Amino acid sequence: MVNFFGNAIPNLQPYSDPQYFVYLLIAVMPLAIGLYYGKRFKIYETIFSIVFIVLMFTNDKLGQGVALIAYIIWQLLVVGVYHQYRIRKNNSLIFYLATFLSIVPLSIVKIMPTVDHGAQSIIGFLGISYLTFRAVGMIMEMRDGVQKDFHWWPFLRFMVFMPTISSGPIDRYRRFEKDYDHVPDRDKYVTMVGKAVQYIFLGFLYKFILAYFLGTIMLPEAKQMAISAGKGLSWPLLYVMYTYGFDLFFDFAGYSLFAVAISYLMGIETPMNFKQPFKSKNLKEFWNRWHISLSFWFRDFVFMRMVFVMKKRRLFKKSTTYSSVAYVLNMLLMGFWHGVTWYYIAYGLFHGLGLMINDWWLRFKRKHLKWLKPNWFTQGIAIFLTFHVVMISFLLFSGFLNVLWFVKK
Amino acid sequence: MKKRLWQIFGPVIVAFLALLILLFAPLNYSHFSVKDEKKAAVALNSITFKNQQLKKQALSDKKTRYVPFFGSSEWERMDQFHPSVLAIKYHRNYRPFLLGRRGTQSLTQYFAMQTILPELKNKQAVFVISPQWFVKKGVDPGEFNYYFSNLQGTEWLDSNTNSRADRYAADRLLKLQGEDKKGILTNIYKRVAEGKSLTKQEKWEIYLEKVVLEHEDQLFSRFQVNDNYDRRILPKTKYLPRQFSYRNLTRSANRVAARQTTNNRFGILNSFYSGRIKPFGLKRLKGAQRNISYVQSTEYSDFQLVLNEFAKLKVNVMFVIPPVNRKWAAYTGLDLNNYQEAVKKIKYQLKSQSFNNVVDLSKDGGKPYFMQDTIHLGWCGWIAFDKKVNPFLSHPTKAPKYKINNNFLSKKWQRLKPNNANLKEFK
Known part of the structure; x- marks a missing residue:
């Protein structure tokens, strides 16, 4: 915490430790004050988002950062070109092709480790699945005709919305845009801030206390016990099952609560995940x-x-x-x-x-x-x-x- | 609206302030009961080993004199002749506080000591120094990192004086932690290793980190002590002869051990043999130790750090060098001459610096029922241990004047194959 501007560029994984919140909350403060007074500081918000996304991909994760940029360009092209086409025509084959092209990067990332003995694909990065869901959703809604216009900047903003970039929740474009263009009135915003504070603290309990205890302290021991108990059904295996199940929930739900809370502070009502x-x-x-x-x-x-x-x-x-x-x-x-x-x-x-x-x-x-x-x-x-x-x-x-x-x- | 904002942020501010006070206030949050101390002294789990507050309190207890027994896996051999059982049964004026498990070697002990420096000062201690530690590269990085904690690191930095020993220790620490380890402290270790003095800001960072970690330790260590005391120590006292005499004890030990070593020809405890050796396959172990040598090792310099610390704190310490099971050594092909060479080197390092309380049991591995398994003391071995340790601790004396020689930190010493001529270079 003290050595933020020390020798090395820090790498900040979203919501990974309590210190992250210190940085994040300080950085989000100007935005919150703006929203309280009915203004959305769009330039500041862009810089804020870029900085925190860049910090996710520093040091040894630089390759992932490059992959993210390439991926974004790819999706912008696919969705943009399909939009141009859709204005004129509506052939199913082209729709299938666009969907396919949009899913290609994710498919490669998912299939690669199976084909190549667990090697991670170089085009992968943290959050690729969630970005794909957003892009594919966009194409489908264009096909349905409910999504008529397409502007690359708002689309980009939606795709890489900082609080939810790495693991969701998966928002929908039109819902997101409505929130973004519209500053909540003060009464509503204060209610959202209240909820955000509540969610952050609940998230602390979930992720940093319960999930830590379950996942870091109990689970390795449970697994060890289950392995020594043999391959069949055993009591330790049940213990693994419960510990893992609850760990999964508290870890992910805690994470989602953080993502929703930070979105709220930014005046966006990202949907709840659990x-x-x-x-x-x-x-x-x-x-x-x-x-x-x-x-x-x-x-x-x-x-x-x-x-x-x-x-x-x-x-x-x-x-x-x-x-x-x-x-x-x-x-x-x-x-x-x-x-x-x-x-x-x-x-x-x-x-x-x-x-x-x-x-x-x-x-x-x-x-x-x-x-x-x-x-x-x-x-x-x-x-x-x-x-x-x-x-x-x-x-x-x-x-x-x-x-x-x-x-x- | 203001009221609503207060309702939202008031509790947050209160919580935040409470956390700051909790972490940084100069308070001590823990007090342990007599029973907690008793349990911790024989708990032998990594939590107790890494913990600070429990050790501090026990080692400075005015009513019961806990003496740190540094070592490794031998403490786990809890038959009724174990030093902790004997001390309770015969109402000794000291109680062992066992520090060490499998893999806690010199460097680990050195860093763990940093958390209890004031409690060691001018006191007594026992240190079992196993030649098995002295493999070529010394402590295994995995084992070392398992027992190392940032609390040890900050306490160490706090007392660091930029001496040769400190530089050596920092260098070892960095190498064992590996390249991937990053953090505020790592940068500071690097500076110490390079012989640079620390800046004001760095000292402040160390201080803050130390205070937080100490409080964390005080707040959370109480949950983790196990029940070795009630399960494995206290019940054993009733198997010991009521009247203390070494003749009685030895007779009892021979009787018990004869009953417990019936399923093998090595004099090894039945359960150890059937649980650890047989499943692995006795045949596979034949000649397995043929190429092992303990003569050249980084461990010699790591051990020197421990000696430096004892000298600095004027600890009157007794060193015990354990043997290996002779029958087992013969079967697995361990070269006992080589073992003796290592023992000679260790003893030279000790005695030349006036660490004169050395109990050398290294040649006793062939005595009946001396070893509980392949390399650990048991029954008669524990009694031999007690014969030396008991008088030493029961009638405490001051530490001799140690003469520290930092050449033992050199690569040259680590690699030396000792003979009478080349040992003289390390006078």
Whole structure:
């Protein structure tokens, strides 16, 4: 903290330690004062964003920084050219091509380690997934005709919005722009600041206390115990499952709270990413509460479109088959997005099938179990079951089973 | 509107001020009970080892005289003849405070000592110096970094005098921490290693860092002490003869050890043999130590740092050099002449600087039931240890006048294969 202007250029990873907040909050102060008085200092905000993004990619991360710049230029080209085309024509093939081109960099980054023995692609950088979601969302909305205009500067501003650049939440362009062009009135802004303060402190509790304790202190020990307990099902394996599951939640939810809080201070109402996911009563509800901005993105841009296309072509006889197939494909794709390893794909498949079964159960209950009225007991069972299905899926997701079963020691 | 802003930021300001006070106020937040001290003295976990406040309090306890027992994995061998058990059973006027685990070698001990300098001054100590530490490159970087903490680092910087020993220590520290390590302190270590004196600002930074780390230590160390005391030490006292005499003890040790070493021909504790050697495969270990030598090692200079510190603090310290299990050494091909050469070198380094309290057990590895396993004292070995350590500690005397010779910090000494002629160069 004291040696900020010391010998080396510092490298600041977003929200990684409490010191980061000291720098960030000091830097954001002029913006907040401006917004309080009804003004948005756009030039200052641009400089502020650039400085903090540059500091993410200093020293040994310089390569990633270069990759980010190249990536941005690529996306600007793809989206910009598609916009020019879309003004005139609307051919599906071109739309597919644009989408494909937009996804190419991310695909390379995700597939590379699998093909090349875990080597990281040089075109990768922290946050590439989230930028891709934003760009692809833009193309799709142009295709739908709801996004009519395109200006490169606002688009850029949206893509690399500093608080959410590295890990979301994934905002939508039109919503973001509305906030950006519009300065909240003082009453509303003060309410937002109040929420921001609350979120930052909750985030401290989540990320720096709970996730630290779970992830740094408990988890390594749990894994060690599970490895010595052998490959089968064991109590330590359950311990790993719970520890990892809660660690994942508190780490990511803490991070998202920070991102939302800083956005609020900048007068942007970035959507929340988590809403008490562990009290979900079924898997569908879980995905409405867990990593919300991602699952809604997949719902709007993958799931709905798939159902629409399949229905148009009348692929199936039964109407429920459409959603079942779409669930599995949708989740499978999300699995692939996490990375091309067997456990991410299995995780996706697990949730796809889970949602399918969940849907089937809800229909079955509606038809044949009318007498079954929800009460604290049935709801308790539902929450317990959902929680454990989710925890098992996280154990898959953690990759620990891969270490336990397949990595030679 | 002002009121609303106060409602939002008031608590933040209060929290921030409270944190500042908590971290920087010149207060001591911890007080440990007698029981905590007892538990910490035999806890042997890395937390206790790295912790400061617990050690400080125990070592300056007026009612119970805790004596630091520096060493490594031997302290873990807790049979009933272990020094901690004997001290309790026979109501000695001292209690061992065990410091060391597997991998805590000279340099680690040296930095850990930095957290308890005032508590060591003019007192007594016991130091078990294992020749096994003296492998070519000395302490393993992973092990070293596991036990090193920034608290040790800041305390060390705080007492640094820019001496040759300090420069050597800083250099070692930087090399062991590796290139990737960055931070405020790393830059300061670099300056010390280069022999530059520290600026006012750097001293201020060290001070701030030290205060924060000390308070962190005081606030969070209490949760982490284990129950070795109740589980592994106290229950053992009832297996010891009621009347203290070495004859009784030895008879008891022989009886117990005979019962516990039945599944192998090396005189090794059954559970150690079946748990650690058999699963690995005895055959695979035949001749495995043939090429090991402890004569040339960086450890000799690291050890010199420890000696420097003892001399500076006028600690009256007794050194114990343990043997290896002779049958095991024969089987694994360890060259005992080479072992003796290392012992000779260590003893020369000690005695030539007037560290005269040296207990050399290194030739006793063939005595029956002397070793609990391959390289660690047990049963009769602990009794032999006690025969020397008990009188030394029970009737405390002042430290001899040490004559420090910094040539032991040189590469030349590290690489020396000792003979009577070339040892004289290090007078």
